[in-house]
Amino acid sequence: MARRLSPATRLGLPLAAAAAALAAWAVAVEATGTAVFPSPLEVAAGIGELARRGVLGAYVADSLRRVAIGYLLALAVGVPAGLLFGFSPLAARIAEPVIQLLRPISPLAWIPVAIVLFGITDAAAVFLIFLASVFPIAVATMTGVHGVPEMMLRAGRNFGLSPLGLALRVVVPAALPQVLAGLRIALGIAWLVVVAAEMIAVSSGLGYLVIDARNAGQRYDLVVAAMLMIGVIGLALDLLARRVERLRPVRWGFARES
Amino acid sequence: MSPSPTAGLGRRLLHRLAPFAGLALLVAAWDVALRLAPGSLLPRPAEVVAALGRLAATDELLGHVVASVFRVTWGFLLAAVTAVPAGVALGLVRPANAALGPLFELLRPISPLAWIPLAILWLGVGDLAAVAIIFLGSFLPLVLATENAVRTMSEVHLAAGRNFGLDGVALARRVVLPSILPSLVVGLRLSLGIAWLVVVAAEMIAVTSGLGFLIIDARNAGNRYDVVVGGMVMIGLIGVALDAGMRRLERSLVAGRGAEAGEPA
Amino acid sequence: MTAAAPEPGVTARPAGGGDARPVKVAVRDLTVRFAADRGDLRVLEHVDLEVREGELITILGPSGCGKSTLLNVIGGFVRPTSGAVTIDGEPVTGPDPRRIFVFQERGVFPWLTVEGNIGFGLRGLPAADRAARIRHYVKMVGLAGFEKAYPHELSGGMKQRVEVARALAVGPDVLYLDEPFGALDSITRLTMRAELLRLWQAERKTILFVTHDIEESVQLADRIVVMSQRPARIRRIVEVDIPHPRDLSAPRYLELRDAIFAEIGLAHQI
Numbered sequence: 001m002a003r004r005l006s007p008a009t010r011l012g013l014p015l016a017a018a019a020a021a022l023a024a025w026a027v028a029v030e031a032t033g034t035a036v037f038p039s040p041l042e043v044a045a046g047i048g049e050l051a052r053r054g055v056l057g058a059y060v061a062d063s064l065r066r067v068a069i070g071y072l073l074a075l076a077v078g079v080p081a082g083l084l085f086g087f088s089p090l091a092a093r094i095a096e097p098v099i100q101l102l103r104p105i106s107p108l109a110w111i112p113v114a115i116v117l118f119g120i121t122d123a124a125a126v127f128l129i130f131l132a133s134v135f136p137i138a139v140a141t142m143t144g145v146h147g148v149p150e151m152m153l154r155a156g157r158n159f160g161l162s163p164l165g166l167a168l169r170v171v172v173p174a175a176l177p178q179v180l181a182g183l184r185i186a187l188g189i190a191w192l193v194v195v196a197a198e199m200i201a202v203s204s205g206l207g208y209l210v211i212d213a214r215n216a217g218q219r220y221d222l223v224v225a226a227m228l229m230i231g232v233i234g235l236a237l238d239l240l241a242r243r244v245e246r247l248r249p250v251r252w253g254f255a256r257e258s
Numbered sequence: 259m260s261p262s263p264t265a266g267l268g269r270r271l272l273h274r275l276a277p278f279a280g281l282a283l284l285v286a287a288w289d290v291a292l293r294l295a296p297g298s299l300l301p302r303p304a305e306v307v308a309a310l311g312r313l314a315a316t317d318e319l320l321g322h323v324v325a326s327v328f329r330v331t332w333g334f335l336l337a338a339v340t341a342v343p344a345g346v347a348l349g350l351v352r353p354a355n356a357a358l359g360p361l362f363e364l365l366r367p368i369s370p371l372a373w374i375p376l377a378i379l380w381l382g383v384g385d386l387a388a389v390a391i392i393f394l395g396s397f398l399p400l401v402l403a404t405e406n407a408v409r410t411m412s413e414v415h416l417a418a419g420r421n422f423g424l425d426g427v428a429l430a431r432r433v434v435l436p437s438i439l440p441s442l443v444v445g446l447r448l449s450l451g452i453a454w455l456v457v458v459a460a461e462m463i464a465v466t467s468g469l470g471f472l473i474i475d476a477r478n479a480g481n482r483y484d485v486v487v488g489g490m491v492m493i494g495l496i497g498v499a500l501d502a503g504m505r506r507l508e509r510s511l512v513a514g515r516g517a518e519a520g521e522p523a
Numbered sequence: 524m525t526a527a528a529p530e531p532g533v534t535a536r537p538a539g540g541g542d543a544r545p546v547k548v549a550v551r552d553l554t555v556r557f558a559a560d561r562g563d564l565r566v567l568e569h570v571d572l573e574v575r576e577g578e579l580i581t582i583l584g585p586s587g588c589g590k591s592t593l594l595n596v597i598g599g600f601v602r603p604t605s606g607a608v609t610i611d612g613e614p615v616t617g618p619d620p621r622r623i624f625v626f627q628e629r630g631v632f633p634w635l636t637v638e639g640n641i642g643f644g645l646r647g648l649p650a651a652d653r654a655a656r657i658r659h660y661v662k663m664v665g666l667a668g669f670e671k672a673y674p675h676e677l678s679g680g681m682k683q684r685v686e687v688a689r690a691l692a693v694g695p696d697v698l699y700l701d702e703p704f705g706a707l708d709s710i711t712r713l714t715m716r717a718e719l720l721r722l723w724q725a726e727r728k729t730i731l732f733v734t735h736d737i738e739e740s741v742q743l744a745d746r747i748v749v750m751s752q753r754p755a756r757i758r759r760i761v762e763v764d765i766p767h768p769r770d771l772s773a774p775r776y777l778e779l780r781d782a783i784f785a786e787i788g789l790a791h792q793i
Contacts (some may be wrong), residue, residue, distance in 0.1 A: 005352060005353065005356055009353070009356065010356050013353055013356040013357035014356065014357055014358075014359065014360040014361065016357065017357035017358055017360075017361055018360075018361060021361065036379060037376075037379065090272065090273075090276055093273065093276035093277055093280075094276045094277065094279050094280035094283070095280050096277060096280065097277045097278075097280050097281050098280045098281060098283075098284050100498050100501070101281070101491075101494040101495070101497075101498055102494060103451075103494075103497070104451060104454055104455060104493060104494055104496070104497020104498065104500075104501070105458075105490050105493050105494050105497070106455040106456070106458040106459050106470075106493070108371070108458060108459040108462055108470070109458050109459075109462075109470065109473055109489070109490050109493055110490070112473065112474075112477045112483065112486045113300065113483075113486070113487070113490075116298065116299045116300055116483065117300075149629065151626050151629050151630050152630065152632060154600055154618065154624065154626070154630075155624070155626065155630045155632070157600075157617070157618045158598070158618040158619070158620065158622075158623055158624050159620050159623075159643060159644040159693065160618075160619070160620040160644070169643075170632070173632070173634040173635075174632070174633075174634065176634070188366070188367060191367055192367055192368075192369045193369065194369075195369040195371045195372045196369065196371050196459060199371070207369075207371075207372070210371075210372045210375065211374075211375070213375075214375035214378075220375070220376070220379065223375050223376065224376075226372070227368050227372050227373075230367060230368050230369070230372060231364045231365055231366075231367050231368045232364065233367070234366065234367020234368070235363055235364050235366075235367060237367075238363070238367070249634060250634070251673075252633045252634055252673050252674070252675045253633070253634075
């Protein structure tokens with residue numbers, strides 16, 4: 001575990017692995033003579049076709065829009081809730097069973113309820129994304145607050161801070177790195193759930209494409225194309241969120257201690 | 259470090275009752291909300307309980323629960339026995355990590371549900387496809403969690419193992435696995451939670467039994483929303499039970515080791 | 524704490540006699556018990572102590588004996604089961620910016636720079652005064668040039684200095700130090716002790732210093748409060764009458780050190 005790899009190797013290896021995977025995929029398609037499963041080239045062509053039909057950008061935008069709204073709503077509800085549970089052990093104890101009970105219920109299981117509440121609309125899809133994100137966000141915020149070392153709280157009180165001052169000047173800055181890490185994970189979850197959310201008879205989006213391309217004509221090249229794009233955008237979102245973690249006011253939380 | 263003063267009786271009572279208060283509030287809010295919207299299709303709490311009772315009486319509920327638990331167990335175990343060795347290997351062998359890591363990061367955001375069309379293509383509709391989806395959904399997170407545990411494991415343990423002449427599989431078996439066990443169990447618990455989420459989703463598409471199927475079928479076959487919500491409640495309860503069971507395991511594994519669980523070198 | 528026949532080499536000064544400085548911190552019949560799983564945990568029992576203004580005293584004892592608890596009670600972070608602590612005659616009811624507690628360097632706020640940390644308690648001051656004070660204390664603890672650095676970029680000793688500077692910047696009259704140098708290597712520890720003495724002589728604060736290190740006590744303190752094992756009480760208060768700077772190989776130093784070894788029941792040959 002001690003050898004460090006050169007930057008060239010760090011770039012070259014994954015590229016080589018990706019090339020190998022693509023090659024294996026292409027060979028497998030050839031060798032099994034499958035009529036239905038697409039080869040890498042067919043998938044690429046599929047992406048091209050979507051772009052030509054003008055739906056590629058639109059689908060990406062629609063999925064991103066739904067995730068953005070659902071996630072932001074989840075932030076607006078989850079962060080304050082998490083702060084409340086973090087500061088008040090009683091509130092945490094009251095809420096805990098409710099969160100524990102609701103969290104394992106897959107967003108897909110909520111679809112019938114979502115449709116009753118919102119009809120077959122975008123709002124229902126956004127609701128599912130909201131549901132999936134709000135629990136991890138609240139829990140991450142609460143855990144962040146609980147994780148502030150006792151020593152720092154004492155130091156804050158020692159300097160004469162009021163409870164509000166303590167919360168704003170010690171707890172929040174101290175908890176921020178861990179909370180941000182949790183928010184990044186929740187964003188990943190929100191993006192993951194877009195597929196489930198778009199299974200509610202909406203008619204656009206990458207998740208919709210995955211399901212519909214198969215149902216409407218066995219277009220597995222489009223199915224795989226949509227999957228790949230979901231993967232790429234998800235990766236991009238994660239990298240973006242990691243950038244936020246590197247901002248100066250919170251970078252300390254991710255630095256290795258000297 | 260404040261001494262816990264002999265807590266007042268009122269305080270202790272409040273502490274004891276608090277969890278029930280939360281659930282009671284949820285049920286009450288639900289009931290009230292529906293009273294204010296009388297024409298709604300959504301069921302009242304009492305109706306849900308009645309529906310569950312009927313299902314339980316005919317053993318139908320048990321059948322669905324068993325089916326779901328069966329699938330999740332298979333899918334999760336398959337994932338565990340493949341993902342843990344893979345994660346350990348990735349964690350120990352730097353070039354492997356460098357090569358495959360980005361690929362995994364690319365695959366991770368792809369929901370297990372997105373694999374359903376392919377799973378059905380390869381395996382047809384049925385149990386096999388459902389278990390495959392569950393496997394897919396749990397495999398990646400578990401590999402990544404294991405790999406992370408290995409990469410953050412105690413350098414001291416690793417060095418000591420090598421010092422005694424261990425390497426490769428022997429090192430992994432006798433030093434790495436025991437050393438990462440506490441974090442590994444946490445990873446397993448979280449993966450099991452994901453697997454449980456996925457089984458429900460998988461059952462809505464690919465099979466004709468199980469809690470996921472129950473929900474979809476109840477709606478399609480007559481808007482039986484009392485059964486729908488009843489199914490959701492059962493899913494929640496079993497999810498809690500699975501999580502609690504894993505936490506028990508965690509505690510018993512960590513108890514013998516003292517406070518060093520999860521601490522980096 | 525007896526006034527009877529002093530043993531050779533150790534003088535135990537009777538309370539209230541011979542020292543003209545006012546009593547700053549007074550601990551009266553302090554008892555601390557925690558409720559634990561198997562009955563009560565008795566940590567401190569019937570502790571009486573007086574600390575005079577401007578004194579540097581160390582509270583010495585083995586790990587886990589309750590000396591940190593004693594300091595935490597005096598600092599207002601822990602409520603005693605019975606007994607009282609007064610400072611300048613006022614009872615202690617909670618932490619107070621006039622008496623700052625210095626933890627081990629983990630007490631430094633990692634999200635603030637060196638400047639930010641030192642200025643933490645100075646919010647109420649006008650900007651120019653605040654900046655001047657920060658500059659003064661940065662220089663005083665020898666961290667000039669590191670004002671904009673974050674704690675995770677600093678060594679353990681430097682982080683400790685940030686914490687001391689942060690404490691001094693608000694001009695407290697009492698400082699509590701809880702094994703502040705415990706996490707540092709022994710060479711840095713020697714340097715930090717010299718620094719502490721320098722700061723103390725410059726500002727003449729009252730300092731209560733908890734440690735398990737006998738040498739450290741004899742090097743720093745005016746008086747050493749030797750504590751017993753749990754449930755802790757004061758075994759003896761040893762007066763160190765060597766003027767600063769103290770020669771660590773002088774006979775008087777070694778005499779006092781060995782006397783404490785003997786008091787605690789340790790051999791001084793390995």
